[in-house]
Amino acid sequence: MKITCVTSHVLQYDMPELLGYSQQYYNKRTAHLVEVETDEGVTGWGECFGPGNVALANKAIVETVIQPLIVGMDPMDRDVIWHKVYNLTRDHGQKGMPLQSLSGVDIALWDIAGKVAGLPISKLIGGRHRESVGVYGYGMMLRPEPVEELAARFVDEAAAIREMGFAATKMKIGLGAKEDLVLAAAVRRGVGDDFDFMADANHAYNTHDAFYVGRGLEELDAFWFEEPVAPEDHMGYAELRAGLKVNISGGEAEFSRWGWKALLEARALDIAQPEVCALGGITEYLRVLALCHAHFTPVVNHVWGSAIAVATNLQLLAAMPPLPGGLFPREPWLEFDTTDNKFRDNLLQEPLNIQDQVKANDGAVQIPAGPGLGVQPDRDFIAHYKIA
Ligand code: CA
Numbered sequence: 001m002k003i004t005c006v007t008s009h010v011l012q013y014d015m016p017e018l019l020g021y022s023q024q025y026y027n028k029r030t031a032h033l034v035e036v037e038t039d040e041g042v043t044g045w046g047e048c049f050g051p052g053n054v055a056l057a058n059k060a061i062v063e064t065v066i067q068p069l070i071v072g073m074d075p076m077d078r079d080v081i082w083h084k085v086y087n088l089t090r091d092h093g094q095k096g097m098p099l100q101s102l103s104g105v106d107i108a109l110w111d112i113a114g115k116v117a118g119l120p121i122s123k124l125i126g127g128r129h130r131e132s133v134g135v136y137g138y139g140m141m142l143r144p145e146p147v148e149e150l151a152a153r154f155v156d157e158a159a160a161i162r163e164m165g166f167a168a169t170k171m172k173i174g175l176g177a178k179e180d181l182v183l184a185a186a187v188r189r190g191v192g193d194d195f196d197f198m199a200d201a202n203h204a205y206n207t208h209d210a211f212y213v214g215r216g217l218e219e220l221d222a223f224w225f226e227e228p229v230a231p232e233d234h235m236g237y238a239e240l241r242a243g244l245k246v247n248i249s250g251g252e253a254e255f256s257r258w259g260w261k262a263l264l265e266a267r268a269l270d271i272a273q274p275e276v277c278a279l280g281g282i283t284e285y286l287r288v289l290a291l292c293h294a295h296f297t298p299v300v301n302h303v304w305g306s307a308i309a310v311a312t313n314l315q316l317l318a319a320m321p322p323l324p325g326g327l328f329p330r331e332p333w334l335e336f337d338t339t340d341n342k343f344r345d346n347l348l349q350e351p352l353n354i355q356d357q358v359k360a361n362d363g364a365v366q367i368p369a370g371p372g373l374g375v376q377p378d379r380d381f382i383a384h385y386k387i388a
Contacts, residue, residue, distance in 0.1 A: 001116070003075050005037040006067040006105060008048075008059035011306075011385040016340055020142035022174020022204035030055050031306040031343040033377065034062055034104035038075055042115050045377060046107030047308040048100045049278035056388055061101035065089065070105070076116065078109045082283045086256075095255040099280050106281025107312050107373075114372030121372060122318035125286065132364040133317045134331060135354060137161045138200070139338040140171035140187060147179045151186035158190025158197065161338055164355065167363035168196035168223065168333065173213065174204035181216035188220045198249070200226040207236040214244040224249040224271055237268035247271050252302035255279045257287045264295040275302040276316060277309050285316065298323050303335035306343035307352055310336070311368060311375040314352075318367040334365060343385070349376045 011031045018027050032055040034046040048058050069088060070081050082102070089098045114121045122128050139161050140154045154171065161169045171187045173180035180199070187197050199222055205213065210228035217225050224247040229236040231253040241248040247270035254263050256279060263269065272292045276285040292299050299320065303313045313334060322329040336354055337344070345351060352375065357365040368374025 001042070001074055001076065002039045003036060003071050003073055004039050006062060006070065007035045007037070008062045008104075008388070009033040009035065009382050009386050010055045010059050010388040011343055011382065012387045013342060013385055018144065019339060020144070021172045021200070022142070022202040025142070025144060026051070028052060029341060029343060031347075032058055032104065033306065033308055033382065034108050036075060036105060036108040036112060038112065042075075042112050044075070044108035044111035044115070045308055045373065046104040046109075046111065046281070047277045047305050047312065048104035049275055049304060049309075050097065050100050054097065054100075058097055058101045058104075059388055061098060062105060065098075066101060066105055075109050075112045078106060078113065078283050081109065082106060082281070086280070095259060099255045100278045103277050103279065103281040103284075106283050107277070107308075110282045111372035118371050120367075120369055120374050121282065121312075121315040122367060125315075125319040128318040128367065129321055130318055130331065130367070132361065132366050133314065133334050134167035134364050135334045135336045135358050136168040136170060136196075136198070137164060137166035137336050137338040137358070138170035140169070140183070141339060142172050142174065147175060147182055150175075151182050154183055154186040155190040158187040162191045162195055164338070165359040165363050166336070166338075168198065170198040170200055170226070170335075173199045173201050177205070177209045177212045180213050184217055184220050184222065193221075196223040198222060198224045198226060201228050203227045203230045203253075205229055207233070207239055210236070210240055211243065214240060214246055218244060218246045222246055226250060226273070227252070234263060234266035234268050237263075238266050241268065241270060249273055249300070251275075252278070256284055257291060260288045260291050264291055264297060269297055272297045272299045273302040274299065275304065276312055277305060282312070282316065289320065293321070293323050296324065298330065298332075300333055301335065304337070306341075307345075307347045307375060308373065308377065310334070310344060310352060310354065311373040314365070314367045315373060347377050347381055349378050
């Protein structure tokens with residue numbers, strides 16, 4: 001079997017409202033899907049992390065840098081392809097957009113391998129440790145409005161996410177250390193005392209301010225404090241981890257086994273959040289997962305994007321071994337965005353219906369059992385939203 005063509009589909013629509021995180025507000029939803037075709041008619045799908053114009057630049061990397069390197073190769077040779085592409089792009093970026101682009105291609109190759117074998121990706125990896133996984137719903141995005149108004153909104157939104165049946169919830173912070181604690185207190189009021197919530201700063205802080213926020217989060221019994229400082233600041237992470245009781249999480253902006261090796265050796269994380277659509281695809285994710293577990297660091301995958309990214313992560317979460325194991329292990333969660341996202345809800349021929357499953361199954365969702373990713377995108381839907 002040979003690869004004949006690699007195509008990026010960049011989808012976009014205008015969102016119904018302006019949402020934000022600590023770095024920016026945004027009003028467009030983007031998804032970057034990768035399609036790999038073969039001479040035997042088997043087609044695989046993948047997804048690259050990266051919104052807006054980043055997706056357009058990544059499309060150029062996928063189609064004009066990676067495609068010529070791999071057309072004619074056997075799509076079953078995933079590891080050979082990974083190393084060929086990585087080695088020939090190493091001089092131009094060991095992190096960031098070249099790895100995001102390779103990720104989408106690699107995921108599509110795993111989809112092809114699953115379709116050829118007639119098995120879901122979780123079975124190719126080594127089998128399913130679980131048939132369903134709990135889902136945490138994130139929301140409470142920043143909006144350009146006064147903190148009191150935002151706090152009132154967060155009380156209601158947090159309560160609504162709990163009411164929807166999610167296993168836990170996550171909020172954005174990053175308005176400033178004092179303002180953030182007003183928002184976090186609002187979320188605690190909204191969900192009540194017996195429910196996990198997490199706070200995501202998207203690296204808004206230096207270590208000093210992160211300690212202030214972290215101590216406040218501890219008093220509110222938050223479960224984790226995500227990306228408190230810049231991803232390059234491994235020592236800052238390690239200091240926060242040593243000095244705070246709240247779990248320190250991060251890693252979505254880290255790439256490849258070599259980036260993760262440095263992060264883990266710095267003892268920077270209580271909870272690792274690898275992003276499979278960015279760090280190098282499933283092939284590299286499995287090496288990063290092994291490194292995390294070698295450091296006894298639990299993993300809760302970072303999930304962002306369309307139903308292809310969600311389906312990819314469902315396969316990975318099924319195949320993730322318990323750490324450290326036992327009768328009552330803390331199970332991984334699926335991260336799920338509760339804000340408007342047509343690319344997650346309506347992209348597939350048979351939708352995953354995550355929200356309905358969460359409501360009906362006490363916060364959990366089934367892992368698809370079909371070959372490969374176990375899902376098929378709707379080409380008419382793609383054509384409708386495709387901008388490049
Ligand atoms: Ca995050």
